[in-house]
Amino acid sequence: MNAIEARDLSKWFGEGETRTNAVQNVAFDAHFQEMLFIVGPSGSGKTTLLSMLSGILRPNQGTVKIKDQDIWSLSADKLADMRLHTVGFVFQDFHLFPKLTTVENVAVPLILKRRKWDEAIKEALQALEKVGIAQRAGLSPQKLSGGEQQRVAIARAIVSQPDILVLDEPTASLDGDTGRKIVEFVKRDILNAQRCIIIVTHDDRISEFADRMIKMEDGRVMEIEKGQGHA
């Protein structure tokens, strides 16, 4: 079973003269235990593609299957549940709540899954331990460095054990060295046999960790190549 199967995926914005073809007829599979990069110049459709794969942007055409389930045939509520249970998100700007403590931020997905507060906090602490910043659990994310905030965002994304982890420009807000370390950490400690990780980036310094790379240009996949990180 593939983690993700995308077929004939297209997304356009606007109509007629002003129509932009953000993503055109994209097809590929993503596998478990794979770190898949989506790269390409600005405006090439990376974010649009990632959003369609992860169930937050409806394609105009084509299908996305996650573990054989056609996600865009689900109702809105079912789709939200799918994201809650199957996908972990790391956003470029993290989007952590400054008025919640770090550990509370990490517990949010569990709370959304209706887990008991105390249990959720306990598991969130374990996730923070995994990303190596459990000692910051009681602080506001505002008090943390960029790299630390990124780790909190990763902890939040993995706390409910998602099959798919998507990271949009995970190194864009970090200095080069910190960014590299984070991705290395994700590859080493977060990737596993039950998980597929997709990273959108145009940061060359981290390409060494890619198992495969999808290269995009003008909304099309130019090529899919084996990355340097392929085992």
Added chain:
Amino acid sequence: MTGILKIAYKLLVNDKGKFAALLIGITFSVFLMIQQTSMFAGMMRKASATVTNTGAKVWVMDRAVTSVASSIPMPDFMRDAARSMKGVKFAVPLYLGAGLARLQDGTYQGVSIIGLDDSSLFGRPELIEGNIEDIYAENGFVVVEDAESPKLENPKLGTTFEINDNRGVIVGIAKVPASGLFGIPTLYTTFSRAIQYIPSLRSTVSYILIEPTSVAAIPGIKIEINKLGYEALTEDEFIDRITNFYKYHTGMGTNILIMTVISFIVGLSISAQTFYTFVLENLDRFGALKAMGAKGRELVYMLLFQAGITALAGYGLGIGLCTILIAAARLRVPDYASVITFGNLALAFGMVLVIAAISSYIAVRRVLKIEPFDIFRS
């Protein structure tokens, strides 16, 4: 669900600046609304004091009467006419007027004088000292002990004074549920003495008080009285008429209405705006929640819960503040008029709910519009 609400609570309360601004807005607005309306309620209770103290079921009066103090005398035959109507158990006259009392030290003090029907003394107050029969004694008056009685130098049984150049003597001291609006002492005497001591027109009856045989008889009595060119109102109708008069035909009531509306608008704009800013500031995070799988209605519950908490807390604080202020004012002004009625509280509560509803409605609309995709693109 409770976990989600707990997060909503923390997001709100930990944002101390905004939470304080919201609370201040609502507290202030509730405070003003209750303060204004309770002031009005208190004044209206006083304005209708004679009506409530007398306790008659039906009041007959000239059609032009707008408030109890502005009575217009009716001819004596009305009393007999009322007596002989079907459904009337008894009908008695009431005199209401103002006199000028000259105190021992030679100063003058305006007083309100109520003349009770000589034979029945219907509408008499409860005496705390003295005997009601003594009202028939020569120059007998009963004084009401309330916040105004010190203005008559705290009269005791046997105290004498002059009233409109006639001698008066205190034969009883009474307590009444409500005292009047105009801040002058009240004296009770008999109808006949009242019209004898106080210069009157040829017509002398201020009101005719009717005790109907049953509630069902009241509509018939009203029709009969109407045929004679006068008007019969139940106690509640009379109080309503007085209240409406002050509400709509005096500057006082209109101002209070305007102030109440303004406090509502101020509260609404402060809290709606602050709440909206609060939501805007957290917009990308709410979007992130949506992306992660939070459903629209869960975000709506969070916002409603936040608005609800703020509204309730502000409501409580507003009431507390108002109570403290009224208590403090009473210490200095014993007959300070304000009374907080259930009506005031309900009105303010209703307005707070409207404020919370509108504030959260604006916020909810904004949050429901967030596209999680935009969060990725930010």
